[in-house]
Amino acid sequence: MTNKNEFDVIIVGGGITGAGTARDCAMRGLKVLLIERHDIATGATGRNHGLLHSGARYAVTDRESATECIEENKILRKIARHCVDDTSGFFITLPEDDLAYQAKFVESCLAAGIQADIIDPKEAIRLEPSVNPTLIGAVRVPDGSVDPFRLCAANMLDAKLHGAKVLVYTEVESFIMEGDTVLGVRTVDQRTGEKAEYRAAVTVNAAGIWGHHIASLAGVNIGMFPAKGALLIFAHRVNSIVINRCRKPANADILVPGDTVCVIGTTSTRVPYEECDHMHVTPEEVDLLLTEGAKLAPVLENTRILRAYAGVRPLVSADNDPSGRNISRGIVCLDHEVRDGVKGFVSITGGKLMTYRLMAEQAADAVCKKLHVNQVCKTAVTPLPGSATGSVEEVSRKLWSVPVTVQKAAAGRSGDWAEKIAMDHPMDRSLVCECEEVSVGEAEMAIRDLDVHNLTDLRRRTRVGMGTCQAELCACRAAGLLAKAHGCADRARADLKDFMNERWKGMYPVAWGETLREGEFTQWIYKAVLGL
Amino acid sequence: MKYDVVLIGGGLSSLVCGISLQRTGKRCLMVSGGQNALHFSSGAFGLLGFRPDGSAVERPLEELDKLPANHPYRKVGAAKMHEYVNRVKPFFASCGVMLDGDPERNSWRLTPTGTVRPSWLAMSDVTLYEDSVVSIGRKALIANIAGYLDFNTAFLAEGLEKAGVTCRLEAVALPEFERLRTSASEMRSVNIARVMDHDQVWKKFVEQVCVLLRDEDVVVLPEVFGLQDEHVLEQIRECIPARVVFVGTMAPSVPGIRCQSALKTAFEQAGGEFLMGDEVISSEMDGERVLSVRTANLGDTVLEADHFVLATGGFFGRGLQATAEAVSEPVFGLDVDAPEERTQWYNPDFFAPQPYTRFGVHTSENLRAMKAGKEMENVYVIGSELGGADALCEGSGAGIAVMTGFKAAEMING
Known part of the structure; x- marks a missing residue:
């Protein structure tokens, strides 16, 4: 195993999941190669709210995700301190909402281990002057904001510091296969057109929604459900506390402050897989985001919009849900040897930005099991570069x-x-x-x-x-x-x-x-x- | 207060129109918000640089009949266009702005990114070339101010190397710029130009350049000299024993600001009054006549006039305003040529022609504004506030400003 093109594990995808998996595997002493066809964080990683979920959003509808979120929330505050802004968050009830939902919401949060304090609407306005003053209820939860670019770059950097090799602008064209075993990948450099081959005992598909295509190259079908989410960035940080609606998750009901701006989102629409590379925001989506956003913070109506963008959630189909709103945000880690009879191939998908570290841990566990490596995960307790020392x-x-x-x-x-x-x-x-x-x-x-x-x-x-x-x-x-x-x-x-x-x-x-x-x-x- | 003419907007078109009117005995007041397109000028004026297919125009006057019927040049009329074109250089010279170039034939200028663009008349900073393959010399020394990022020497050098010029890049560090550098956002063209003007710091800079000069036959410098006095440019050319070529920087534009202040001075010297940093907030009308306007700073003082000239520019100048629902003209509520559907306003390709650049106030043949489908009797619209032209793709922004400025002045003078 001295060839420079031979690795223990190849990870396909340079989003947060791939970066996290590369870091985890490299910290466990594996020889890691990460391949990304564009730049890091170009897919869903860079196209979301940047919300450090407390898990409260899923407390009522998706307990498993809620629990994962709050656990990861606490971990990220320690290991990625420099990427996190501890803003805290509100779930507000407006006159048009059912205040009875609040009790159920708080109960579910507490059951999932999420602190949830009902506060007086007047107190909510005092703490967050931009909030809709007609609110009739408010619950405070430990939401925050997280910079996904920074987080992804820090994971990538730490993977490299632990010896991982990272190839960006390199696309996987096909798998090197022998019978039903994946032996490695054939790649093309997007900038030079140069082709290459890399081999590893295990290949991890961490390509987000594009994992559908990567899996198909190995003859495996993952039932991906591309759910587009559109968002708007405003030119000012109008709120300093995350504002959510206290109701079943719906369109445009989260307003997140981040750095100098704030972000309203999202929509959720199923899109054809072929369109995932060409997302654009429609006028209807813009109008919807503005109308709903102004309900959270009326000042948004007169705030300059910087830009509109959209990402595609890599959800895995469960039922016939046309919007994808009801599909679990839970983690899907597939050992294709068990599932499809393809050896040396693992897919890590589903999940969300918040749970990337846990996804990476599960993927790295699967890799280590295949390699018979007995090393425990240390990513939950080891700070990322940037958060290692001091404040x-x-x-x-x-x-x-x-x-x-x-x-x-x-x-x-x-x-x-x-x-x-x-x-x-x-x-x-x-x-x-x-x-x-x-x-x-x-x-x-x-x-x-x-x-x-x-x-x-x-x-x-x-x-x-x-x-x-x-x-x-x-x-x-x-x-x-x-x-x-x-x-x-x-x-x-x-x-x-x-x-x-x-x-x-x-x-x-x-x-x-x-x-x-x-x-x-x-x-x-x-x-x-x-x-x- | 009563004037013959109130001009709203303080950019190129308004200044040209105002100076012309004031010099023919009309009592003018100009209300200006402050910054205008001259602050972002390339230092060269365009009359008509490109055809719709993107090919370069050599003789703009020969292309006029091919322009769409609602183009501002068609409203000025072919005969007047010929007359005005030859009036421009003497007019600007009388205001202290010396323009170079053949009024009837386009030349080329070197852009800050090392490409070339057709140009009509240029301020003394800008060198015009007959040919699109610019021949500035054999070997060039490109000298920048150390730490100044808005003069993109790498791009420029590569553009010149393609034209067969060997380039060497140098950066001159002067202690006079240390103060600017401590507040890093201050390293902008105009601030640098102010330091250069002060105590003739430019002489020290030029001395350093002369020390650096080896066998180069041309020295390329950023356009950051002579903000107060364009004669400095001539002195620099005399001090350096090589051909000196100035190339534009990222905005703001030093030649543009110098031109703006020269025209403003000319307007005031002719007796015109200037309200700086103010804006018109309301107006009083009687049928198709505007009787008076009020401004933000003057409060209850009413500004009456026989004629009003609207020269507040496009979207950037706030002459046009867009909401998610509609495009409007905010001063008088004039009719605007723009589609209702906002998906029709833009092209997804940044570098493609953008439909919104053609939007503007609807006017009659003689530049009088239309409101609710009727021609206003005493409101003239000039410059980029007018619709019907894509000044950006045509390279016609300054030309439209000057030509319609002259035309409106003649209309008002009768």
Whole structure:
């Protein structure tokens, strides 16, 4: 097993599940290869609320998921402190809702081990002034927000620190099979077209909704149910506490504050599998999100919408539920040898961002069992890079020479890893992104350490271009840094065009008001002035 | 207060119109919100750079009859277009803005990303080229200010290398910029230009460039010089023993801001009054006549006028407003040409022509605004507030502003 293309385990998929599984396997001493066809966190991982569920949302309808959520909630607060914002959450009852549901809700929460305190509506308004003032009931639960990009990058980084090899922009074309045994994968590099083969005793399918396709390459059918969820990001953090509706889970009933913005969502619509790569938000979805969102926090009606986006939940079909709302968010770990007679192949799917670590643990357990490796999971007690030492404030203090906002932003994003950001030279402190306070040093650290190949990757690592201006200034600056780092301006220029298109994709569904103004300005700058 | 003309908006079209009117004896007041498109200019004006198929236009005046019937140039009329085109350079020169270029024939300019774009007339920062393969020299020294990210030297160098120019990149660090750098968001073109102007810091910069210069025959610098006085550009060209070419930066635009302040000064020197940082919030009408307007800052003071010129721009300038339901004109509630269905407003491809850029206030043939289907007697609409043109894809933004500015002034003068 000395060949560089031979591994103990190959993990397909660079979302949070794949990253978590790679970390877990690598920490148990396995030789790990992770393969991702795009960048990390491009699928459902980067297209959700960023809600650190308390589990309360599922307490009444899905006890198993609720219990998993609260346990993972407590773990993430420890191991991924730098990715978590402890906002707390409300479940509010509006006049149109049945207040009787509240009692059932609280009872179910407590039964699942979730703290749930009924508070006076007036007290709720005092604590969260943006909440709909007509509310007739409020329950406080330990919800929070979590940055999925940061969380995914931290898992990926830790996997690499434990020896895992990560290949991004590499697609699995087929499996190397011998009879009914999976021996490895044949891949193609998306950028160069170069083909390669990698072998391992076990291959894990952690490709989210695209796992349907990966499984089919091994002749296995997983009944995936692609459920599209659309969300809107607003340009201000209007609420500081997560606001949910205290009723059976429905459309657009969660408002989550995250960094400088807040997010309303989601819808749930079954979409054809073929469309999963081309999600766009419809005007009807935008209208629904706005109408329902304004019921949680009326100020949203007059708040600028930054962008609209949609992800696809990798649910596994259970019954004939047209929206997918009733399918369990529970974890599905399939040993295909037991299920389908295909050896050396495991699928980990279902679940959710909140339970990624538990999913990874189950997948790694399955892998270890196959490899006859007797190592226990340590991910629940081992902090991720960024949360390993000290508090965010402590790290900020260490970066004392830097302007205070840049410090906070960098330490907030990178945790103790922020110490690796070059800040000594005045040039390192120049700002690339003014909205999100991203410095040259931070961008260069991401390019160097975090597998950044293009601007969109850089955005996922640092929030470049995610602020109120939606990249009109910073994209061009960041493209200059990438041109320097990669030594190719032509590629950076093409990349800049892709990036602007990607930004516009989230803007056009909400292109009115300030968003259209910003769009017109950005188009003027990039086309007329810069001549792209 | 009573004026002959109240101009709403302080951008290029309004200034051109206001100066023309004031110089012919009309008493004008201009209400300006502050920033306008000149602040984001490339330093070059476009009259008509591209056909709808994307091909470059060489002689804009020969393309006029191919434009759609509701295009602002069709409303100005072919005869007037020919006349105005040759009036532009002397007009701007009289305001202290020297423009280069052949009024009847397009040239090319180098963009900040190293590509070329057709251009009509250009401010003295911008070098115009006859050919689309720009010939700036053999070897170029591209000199930036250290830590300044809005001058994208890597892109520029590659564009030039493709045109056969060997490039060397250098960054000059001056202690004068340390203060800007401590607040990193301050490293923007205009702030740099202010430091360059102060105490002639630009001379120190140029000295450093001269030290760095080896055998290069051309020196490329960012457009961050001569914010107060464009003669600095000439002095820089004299100090450096090589051809000096200035290239644009990310917005805001130093030449654009210099041009805006020169035109504003010309307007005021001619006797025009300027209300800066104010906006019209209400109006009084009698049938198809606007009698007066009020502004946010003047409170109850009523501004009466015989004529009103609306030059508040497109969406960015807030001349047009879009909600999820409709597009409207906020000052007078004028008729707007825009489809109701918002899916018709945009193209999902960022770089494709965007339908919303063609939206604008509906006017009659002589630029008078329409409201509820009727022609207003004394409201003229000019510049990018007008519909019917995709100024971005056509490369016609400045041309439309100047031509319709001249035209409205003539209409008002009778």
